[in-house]
Each structure stands twice: as structure tokens, then as C-alpha cells.
Amino acid sequence: MKIQTTSNGFDLVLDGRLILRHRSDAPCLFVGQGDARMHMYRGNFDIEDYVIERTPLAHAVVSGSVIAFSAAPGQPVRLTLQMSGDEHNGAIAFRADDAAINRLWVRIAAEQGEHVWGGGEQMSYFDMRGRRFPLWTSEPGVGRDKTTEITFKADVTGKSGGDYWNTNYPQPTYLSSRRYALHVETTSYSAFDFRRDDFHEIEVWAVPDRIELTARPTFIALVEVMSERFGRQPTLPEWVYGGAIIGLKDGANSFERLERIIAAGTKVSGVWCEDWVGLRHTSFGARLFWDWKANDDRYPALRQRIAELEDRGIRFLGYVNPYLAVDGSLFPEAEAAGYFATDESGKTALVDFGEFDCGVVDFTNPEAAAWFAERVIGQNMIDYGLSGWMADFGEYLPIDVKLANDVDAKVMHNAWPTLWAEVNARAVESRGRTGEILFFMRAGFTGVQKHCPLLWAGDQSVDFTRHDGLVTVISGALSSGLLGNAYHHSDIGGYTSLFGNVRTAELIMRWAEMGAFTPVMRTHEGNRPRDNLQIDQDPQVLAHFARMTRVYVHLVPYLKALVEEASTQGLPVQRPLFLHFEGDARTYAIQDAYLYGADLLVAPVSQAGRTEWSTYLPAGADWVHVWTNETFAGGSDVTVPVPFGQPPVFYRAGTRFAALFAGLRTL
């Protein structure tokens, strides 16, 4: 990284890439103060900033690798930047010389035609150029499109409609098509604004620790560095390769249904019963009972059942989240030990989750975190026999609680998903079962990669909508994958059914077709199982699903090779097309298709009523359509028929897996 001074400023250049361009009449840095109004309602945030001051720091004094910024010559230094790094890697450390600063804006040099990706897990826009992205973990929104009725109704009834940028997993990191990555090391509220032609503006509601920069000649090399930087997942458990994980939350009845599903020819690796903790009945319907231990009433003799299933190669998975209901057995134990976040008066802070209140276990207290890992997850879940679970939530840390580490909850809010992942990972590690127990999370932030073995795409609506339906899963996989999250999957059939929006058979089938080409296939009954079609309720859907589990299992030899690449290189299993075709700029904004490893291109049917599907095949290879064996030259759009069971999938001609892929036709 080089600082090149000019008569009235400097350029910061990383391996030939202009990163900062500072001139006294066009500064790259602004500081000031803001006073934010933040309101949380059940994980949805209403945030508005009142910017009191935003001062351009026009005057920069460069002394070696240190740059001191002030508003004007002779004025006090307000911010000092310390540059470090080598030719390809840089870090800009920030030091506030003015303690009053709580807002900072940096302009990063940008180019016309530049693309940017990342920002954590982005569900609506994979290429982030042209838009602004607040980075704050929250509910993802229902509908996520202010022009739709569902979004409107969700907004009006629960402030929960969301928008394109809402995500469970934000991360202040992006990759640029200029072959560099930029990461802001902070957990404070931040936003990436990619709407300007000449610069990207990074906004942080704090003075961040540092900005990290990485330049590499290829996208693959950049992604490898991201994975090293943020942490690499263990390999998938061997048992996962046995087939799909079937989501059932029907009490003991779940097992009878499981047998019928298996009898239909379904390959099954696990059964996931989130209601293993029992139910709470509210006016909104049945909810889970948030006291993390097996419920004998709902699942009699579960321990024995788990053992019997395991003997047949079928694992049992459960559910947990970081809250404890006031009327559960764990709450008084945690409260007596002082493990909860507190309110201003020092009392346990209670969060309303809809007709029941919970305490928030304070993971900044090492003893509380250790207790949750050992007492709750270790004893009640792992020792009981669970092989995995949904580690739900992580986005709801209230912004006004008091924490053991004395850091402002607004600063810890974004850190929470990673702390939560760490508690889960430590519990697994404590039993020596890392890489064998599989938990999955929707929430994330910087560093979640190190602890969470598998992301799930959160709570899509049960539809094909552009901003909350099936297609958003792909954007989620691709964006998070570039930042070191190798494993991603989603609820087959979607999750959120509200305002009369229910699943169609077609939706479940198209979703299963996509799920077969992801590292983990898992179904979900959704938030309203009784109102929505289930995979075992329609013979055509069940037969189709069973077939897709056989596709998944058939591909295991290939998937294992991808897992190996994830483990050694940090490459995600699902990849944007440009990762292997970076010379083909037409691939840069594609977000409805992906490479499943280097050799399979998957273009899921993400709209209803389609009998044909068109997709772009990247230039530089020939592509064989899996179901017809027809070969297409790359560099063009192709259209293929898409009867149910034949999702648009192409393999790279000449791949060493050609025989395996050709075998799909015979299933």
C-alpha cells in the first residue's frame, strides 16, 4: 500500500488500485456527530439519524505512514490514520483525536462500471452498486418490497415489511470487481452507499478500529483470503450425505409421517423437530416453548427414539435460541446467577416476543456464555442425543440493555450473532463433536464464519416473489459465500405464510429442485403448517421430493470434492458465475443462477407457471444440459424445457465428473 502525496492531498494506492483520493477541495474523510432515534419492535428496527455535524477533514498531513486530519490548517487534529501492510494487503487504523466524534464517513475511490458484492448475506441485490445498504442485523422483513400488498400489510400490522437491504446477516465487507476487498472492523451501525459514480461512501456510527484492504489478481484468490480472515467452517458431517433433513413439528406424530416419507423412496439423513421443546399456545397460534430441553409430553420417550433412528442412519435435530422464557425452568437458574442483560435499574431486561416475555442471556459475560454452552446446549441438547439444531435468532439484542462488558448495547447489537454462534460452537467443541454436529443459523456478522458451520437463508415467504421468494435464496448464498461462508441452504418450500399467502405444490417442487443442488437439503413445515401444503400431503409432491433427494445423494461424490475445496481453499459450495469466469463481465450481475462448484451451473426455476427457462452460460466452456445431454457453447443465453424434476442444470463439458453428472439422467 502506497501513500502518494500531491500538492494539496494524497492518493492511497493498493497494488495499483486507487483506494483513497484526498484533496483539500475534495476530501475523502468526514467526521461529526449524530443523534440516532432507534426503535425495535420484535426484531424490526425503525432507525433515523439526526446528523448534527458532518465536517470535511480537508487538511491532511502525511508523516510517513501516519496521516493526521483536521478541518483546516492550524486547526486541531481530529482523526489520525495509521497505514500498514504490504503490496497486496493494507490496513488503515483509525484513532479519534476528538472524543466527541461518533460519526465517520469515508469515500473510497470508485469507477464507472465497477461492481460490488458482499455486505453479509444480501437477499435482494447481489450486485450492490447503485444502492445504499444499512448494515444492522434485524428481521429480514416480510415481502421486502414496498410495492406489494404483503409488505404493506406486514408493515401495518407488525412494522415487519422490511426493505431490500434488511438482513439477518449484515457484514461491513465488500468485494469489488476491481479485484480488491474492503472490510470495516466495527460492530457499530454502518452503511455502505454505492450510489455515486466516483466514490463509495462508508458510513460508521463510531470511529471504527480499522479498514482492512486486500488486493488479489483473481476473484478466487480474494475469496480465499476472505475465508482465511473471517474463519473457515469444519467439513459437513458425514451423516448429512445420506439425504434430506425432514422438518416436522407434529409431536410424536412426526415419526409416523417420517416413515411414510421414507416409504415413498425419500433418502433421509435426519429429522428436525423444532417443537422438541413443546408448545406454547398464544392467540397467534402455537409457538415453541422457549425453555431449552426435551418435552416429554410432546415427544414421549424421545431419547430412545433418537437412538433407534440413529441406528438406521437418521439423526435427530432440534431448536434453540438465545432467549429464556420467564415461565421456563432455565430462567430462574440464569437469573439467580445474574446471567441476563439488565435494564437501567439493574433488573433482568425482559423482551416481549408476543404474549410471553424472555430474558436475554448476556453473552458478554463469559460465565453466562459458558453456562449456556454447557448447561443448555451441552447437557440438554448434545448429551440428550441431538445431532444438530436450528440456532435461531441473534438479531434481537435490545439497544437499551446493560451488558456485563459495559459496552453500549447499540455497539454490541451487531456483534450478537457472532457471540451466539460462538456459544453454539463451543458447546459442540466441548463434546469433541465439531464437524459431526450440525447447527445452522440465519443471523450473522463479521466472524460468524469461524463458528457457524452452516447458514440458512432465513424466512422466505412461501412464494416466487422477487424480494422475498425462492430466488432470494440464491443472492443470499452468493453474497455470503464470497465472504467465507462456504455452506448455505434454505427452507424447502419457504417459511412465511401470512395474509392468505400459502404454498403451492409447484413452489415446493421448484424449491426442492434447487435444494438438491445445495450442500444441505432440508424441509420446513413453515410458520403455519395447517394452512400450507406439506411434502407428504400430495403424492406428486412427495414422489418429486423423493426423486430430488436421490439427485442430492447421487451428487455426493461431487459434493464431497466441493467440501474439500471449502476446507482447503475456503471456496463456497455455491458460487457466482464470475468466480470461475471473471473474463466474462456478463456474469457479474447474475443472481438467479449459480455455479455449484466449478463444474455445475444451476439456474433454478424461480417463477411460477414456467415450462421453459432461459439462462446465460458463461463464455470459455461448453455446457452439457444434464437432462437432455445437449451441449451448448458458452457465451450465450439458452432456453431449456423445465418439466418438474428437471431443473435447469448444466455441467461443464470435459469435467472429471462427467460420468457422475450424466448418471443423473438415469435416476
Add this chain to the structure above:
Amino acid sequence: MKIQTTSNGFDLVLDGRLILRHRSDAPCLFVGQGDARMHMYRGNFDIEDYVIERTPLAHAVVSGSVIAFSAAPGQPVRLTLQMSGDEHNGAIAFRADDAAINRLWVRIAAEQGEHVWGGGEQMSYFDMRGRRFPLWTSEPGVGRDKTTEITFKADVTGKSGGDYWNTNYPQPTYLSSRRYALHVETTSYSAFDFRRDDFHEIEVWAVPDRIELTARPTFIALVEVMSERFGRQPTLPEWVYGGAIIGLKDGANSFERLERIIAAGTKVSGVWCEDWVGLRHTSFGARLFWDWKANDDRYPALRQRIAELEDRGIRFLGYVNPYLAVDGSLFPEAEAAGYFATDESGKTALVDFGEFDCGVVDFTNPEAAAWFAERVIGQNMIDYGLSGWMADFGEYLPIDVKLANDVDAKVMHNAWPTLWAEVNARAVESRGRTGEILFFMRAGFTGVQKHCPLLWAGDQSVDFTRHDGLVTVISGALSSGLLGNAYHHSDIGGYTSLFGNVRTAELIMRWAEMGAFTPVMRTHEGNRPRDNLQIDQDPQVLAHFARMTRVYVHLVPYLKALVEEASTQGLPVQRPLFLHFEGDARTYAIQDAYLYGADLLVAPVSQAGRTEWSTYLPAGADWVHVWTNETFAGGSDVTVPVPFGQPPVFYRAGTRFAALFAGLRTL
């Protein structure tokens, strides 16, 4: 006005009222630069500001009446304020010493419990404390409440849902309960932010010319000053007192319908046919043909008809707006003379109004304004025999056109309604008929008072909704009335019928009950006459309406006294309760009732399905319920029965008009 310096700042005090409090660590002034994105779609604006710089001007040097502001000692002066005035009146003149400044924020000292009113014509919130009000003339919005289906649908289909602050008539002026008024002299985009406890923040997207301050011991005295400052309307034409103005747009058929309405006992002063110019048929339905002259096809022998009506004491009114359709007869005339605003290339700028384009007559060109006044309004309208018209629009000046005066269209946008009013007023004046011809406008801005003899409340939805229904008219009348607009009225029955929302008989009747207690009674067929009930389609509605016109006429002696007060004192005909009861703080936020002059209190039934209505009667007087003669002591809430035809109206016991008011019972 006094400047009191302190060790690190100053206080600006007007007649004992702290206006500015400046300290180096708590400055009152901020300047900087912004880059706004503005998009107009059919009069609805999408505006977002990118604030590049907002620098506190912490260092103030007071030299007599001049205060020089800079960011810090030794830094260049960026803004100079020149104070002037006497004990009760002050002006702060602004001079930019830095030409780059295009944003300015001033903090005005505020108190807990303070109320503020004004902001032009505010339809949703009369008391503006606790909210932020952008001040930019635009369409007012359909629904104006983001939680309603109508607003949602209007937003999605036409970006036209609006919000609480959208108004045709903004004005950067407010009155405070601290008995002072503040006016910002600028036409640039501005916003009043009344959300803070300790200060009001005024934001201007320019360095304004000045801020004007007025302190008076009473609200009435303040309102008198406002009327003097902004201009006072001529008295109402004598003919208006004859009854209601009946809005019909049914071609020649209008006259037959008028006769039936008269035959039902309706007192009629005029007939208003906005379709006098003929129709244009679009896919949205019939629109007016925007070429301002009588249309013989739609109204054969209109001139003679007008004369005949006038002989019977019934005036004819028409319609005009400041645009000329490209396919009309006036367009080529104006274009040949170079009277239109132009685009970047110098060609006539065309504005899409929905399947037809129009030119915008450039009123900054004195010749164009004179041409419109003489050739269009003078010859085609006044000389033709019109006694009044709706002078529609004024809010649509595109922000990217080139104008003859070379001022940025963004700066002229807010000025346009006043220029438009002036064109109309000059036309009337040119025929010596000021105070005899009555035109009415919805758009406004600073100075419209001087030219426009009558406001109308714009385009309410045909319902009782809180933010777009009947009740909003009251807030509009009260807010604009405080700023010197003495005359206000509305479309009886409302205007906007969209998405299946149509008039009920009840709505028309309740609206007519209110209209009888406003200076002008006028009906409107609405935007979709065929889908909506009209006053002459239901015998009960027509009989009720006829009765309310008799109420109106019965009150004329009183109304004439109010007109006299408007003329001599500038007091509005419709007044907030606190104007005459300023000792009763319970009146400060009332916006669903008003004083009609000093002696009548009107509390219109503004909700559906009501058989009783409650209202607060101010302390300091006894109040006689008009329909029952029951007397109530002021200072309490009272409930009265509200059968149709008996709106909740009370007169002040002991008024010299007691006999007149008592006579209402005998109608």
C-alpha cells in the same frame, strides 16, 4: 431585539423571548453543502438529500448588530448575520461569505410545552410540535397515511399517496405559543423540524435572505401583523352571499340540473362548470381540455346563458390552470412568442399530465405573465362573462426547466403558486373587478395572500379519514388563516374517489353542514362524478343541502361583520379557539373545531355514524347550543345530539348577534 453577549457566545432576545442561544460548545448555526436527488411524477415529489457537509459555526464575533460566524477562531468567516428591528420586530439578514454554502440550519430556542402553528396550509397537524415539516409545494397526496390501503395503492400506482406534511400550500412561517412569529424569507426548499425539546431547527437549502421575527402580547395582534406582512385579501364579492356555488360539469345538462336544485329550495349564488373548456377523453376517463376558452360543443350559446343567469343573480364560474396543452389553440401562440419554460436545449419543456403534454407558461417572463393575464384570463374568461374560476395547480413547476429570469427552477418551484396567483389577480385588476370576481386556489406560498382572494382546501378523499377526509379541511383553514389567509373553503362532498372509495349521503350532508359555516359554500362533483353520489341524486341529500344554504344565507349579516374584520384587521373568518381564548391552554391543539368569528363555535361532525358529538367549549364564556338553546358553561367538554341538519354549533352568550343566531332554530 437585543444581542446579549456572554463569555463564549450570545443570546438574541426579542421582547423578552429568547430566540437564538449561541455558545461555542452549543452553536445555533450550521452551514454546509447538500446534493439533493429530486424526482417529480405528476406533482408528487420524491426528494432525498445527501448532506455532504454540515459544519457547526461555533465561533461568533459580535460587532454591534453584526455577527460574523466561523467554524473556529482564526478560521474564515462563512456567514454574517445582520440584526435589525425594534423592541417587538426583528430581522436577521444573512450574508454568505462562502459561496459554496447551499445548506443552512438554524436552531431557534424552544421551550417544553410550547405549541407552534402555521407552515402554510397544513392538513394533518395544526399544532406542528413534535414533527418535521418539509415545505415544498406539491400534490397533497391521496390518503396521506402510510397505514391505509388507499395511500398504499396511490403510492404504488402513481407515487401519489403522500404523507402528513404534503401540502399544496407550504409556507416557511410559524407562530409560537410564546407569542412570536417567525418567517423565513426564501423560496428554496426548506423544512421546519419541531421534534426537539430545546430548539426548533430550521433547514434551508440555500442561504435565505432573512428571518423575520415578530413579538406581540396576544395571538390576535400577531395575526394582524401576519396579514399586514403577507397581504390582505379584498372583501368577498357581494353576489357570493346569495347562496352556494353549485359545481356541475355535465355540459349543457348542467343547467337543467341547476334548475332542479333551485326548485328544491336551494339558495344559489353561482354555478361553476369546470368543463366550460370542453373535454379530452383519456384511458383514465374524461379530463378537461387544457386550452382556456369556452367550448361551444360542450356549452352551446354559453355567453347568452351566462347573461341570463346573471340577471337572476346567479354567476357563472369556470376553470383555468397555468399549463397549455400542445394540441390547443393557445399553445402555438405562446410558443411563437417564447412564453414557455424551456429544456436544456432551449426547446419548449413539455410536462406529461397523463396522455397529453403541456407547456408551462414562464411567469418569470413579465411578457408571458402579462399575456396570460390579458389574452387568456382577461379576454377568454373575464370578457366572456366569467365571475370567477378555480385557478388550479401551481405546484408542478418542473425542477429542471430553464426560466427567463435565469433563477434555478428548484428555487422558483415554491415561488410558482404566488406568481400564478398574481397573474390571476392582475387579470381581475385589469378589468377593475377586484373584489367582484372570485377565483380560488389550492396552491400557495409566501405572498399568495396578497393576490388570491380565496383558498380552497384541495382534493380531500370522499371520506371521513383522519388524514385525507373532511376533518383535514379544518386544519387547513386554521393554519392558513393564522398566516393572513382570511378566506378558506372546500369541496362539499370531497373530491378524490379512487380504488372503490365513493361518497356516502352522510358524507355529503356532514360536509354541507360544515360548508354553511365557512365564507363560501361550494359543491364539487368530484373526480369521478358517475361513480359518486351527487347532491341532486338523493331527495334527502338535496333537501338537507338546500336547508344548509338557507343557514348560510341566514348568517350573512354575521359573515359580513367577519369580512369587515378580515378587511380591517386581517383576522381570518375561521379561527382557532385560542385566538379568542388564549388563556385556556386546552384550546391550543384543537383542530376539529373552530371559531367562526369570535361568537360562533363550530365543531363539525367529522366521523361517520355519529348521533352525538362531543366538543370542548373554551373557558371564559357561556355557550348556547344553536339548535336547542341550551346554555353550557365554558371550560368543559359537552355532548350534543347531531341529527342531520343540526351540526354542533354554539354561540357565545351575550353576543350582539344572539337574535340572529337564535333565528337559526326557525329555519
